[in-house]
Amino acid sequence: MTKKNIDIQTEALVVEKYKLHAKNVNVFYDDFQAIKNISMNIKPNSITSFIGPSGCGKSTFLRLFNRMNDYVEGFKMDGRIVIDDANIYKKGIMVEQLRKEVGMVFQKPNPFPKSIYDNVAYGLTIQGIKDKKLIDQRVEKALKQADLWNEVKDKLKKSALALSGGQQQRLCIARTLAVEPSILLMDEPTSALDPISTAKIEELIHHLKEEYTIIIVTHNMQQASRISDYTAFFYLGELIEFDKTKKIFTNPEKKQTENYITGRFG
Ligand code: ADP
Ligand code: MG
Numbered sequence: 001m002t003k004k005n006i007d008i009q010t011e012a013l014v015v016e017k018y019k020l021h022a023k024n025v026n027v028f029y030d031d032f033q034a035i036k037n038i039s040m041n042i043k044p045n046s047i048t049s050f051i052g053p054s055g056c057g058k059s060t061f062l063r064l065f066n067r068m069n070d071y072v073e074g075f076k077m078d079g080r081i082v083i084d085d086a087n088i089y090k091k092g093i094m095v096e097q098l099r100k101e102v103g104m105v106f107q108k109p110n111p112f113p114k115s116i117y118d119n120v121a122y123g124l125t126i127q128g129i130k131d132k133k134l135i136d137q138r139v140e141k142a143l144k145q146a147d148l149w150n151e152v153k154d155k156l157k158k159s160a161l162a163l164s165g166g167q168q169q170r171l172c173i174a175r176t177l178a179v180e181p182s183i184l185l186m187d188e189p190t191s192a193l194d195p196i197s198t199a200k201i202e203e204l205i206h207h208l209k210e211e212y213t214i215i216i217v218t219h220n221m222q223q224a225s226r227i228s229d230y231t232a233f234f235y236l237g238e239l240i241e242f243d244k245t246k247k248i249f250t251n252p253e254k255k256q257t258e259n260y261i262t263g264r265f266g
Helices: 003-015 058-066 095-101 116-126 132-145 165-177 195-208 221-227 245-250 255-261
Strands: 020-029 032-042 047-051 075-083 102-105 183-187 213-217 230-235 238-244
Touching (some): 032 058, 047 058, 095 102, 116 132, 132 195, 165 195, 195 213, 195 221, 230 255, 238 245, 245 255
Parallel strands (some): 047 230, 183 213
Antiparallel strands (some): 020 075, 230 238
16 A cells, blocks of 8 residues: 555554544434534544524533433433443443533532532542542642632632632633533533623633643634634524534635624524
């Protein structure tokens, strides 16, 4: 085989190595179909934005990856969701283990009414970790990763509820990172924040992709184009277009995508 052929083959193998993989996924809430036959592959250490008008299924699709929809009454899904080669809906999957691997950050910062330290240590203590030194290290590391350490290092025992909204959201990110997931799901994580806090979180997300695979739902198209490598446009439960962010925002294939990103509806 020529060297060129080998390179092409190697490249094909690399390209096929996905972190997350969805295949022919349908979701129903009772009789209502919220997700219609969606397939998607997401590469490791990438940032993917989910965009589309309210109610198009972004949160529903995002929550499939850590089985958060399981709690919703009337929820049914078929198709395959694969993370690191494992079908996460097959019998015998440990959902607690999955949620440790797949962290989630919500729209509204939701710190516990506990100290800053205890918030970040929470996931470790419920895992039964007792080694105080290890917990101290993980708390410090997570707060540094979330770009909050310098602001809170002298008041770790103070209530998390005394922090600003933007700080609380970075604390929630730190709390998620402390258990060392490899995937971060973020559902409109900055939509309740002011522009400066938003910019801070965007910058931090950008750094986090070195270690994590990130999916972010956003209704802010500038945000999607600033921070993500890939963008998925959803409409009425369908995945209309999924491509490199640059392509979606400069030269989309589908008319519906173009209409949405140019603000003609949504
Ligand atoms: P998005 O995040 O894009 O705004 P969602 O995933 O929240 O959209 O919702 C997709 C569709 O599913 C909407 O029509 C919504 O009304 C419906 N839906 C969402 N959650 C539930 C639920 N718990 N029960 C019934 N229908 C739901
Ligand atoms: Mg939503």
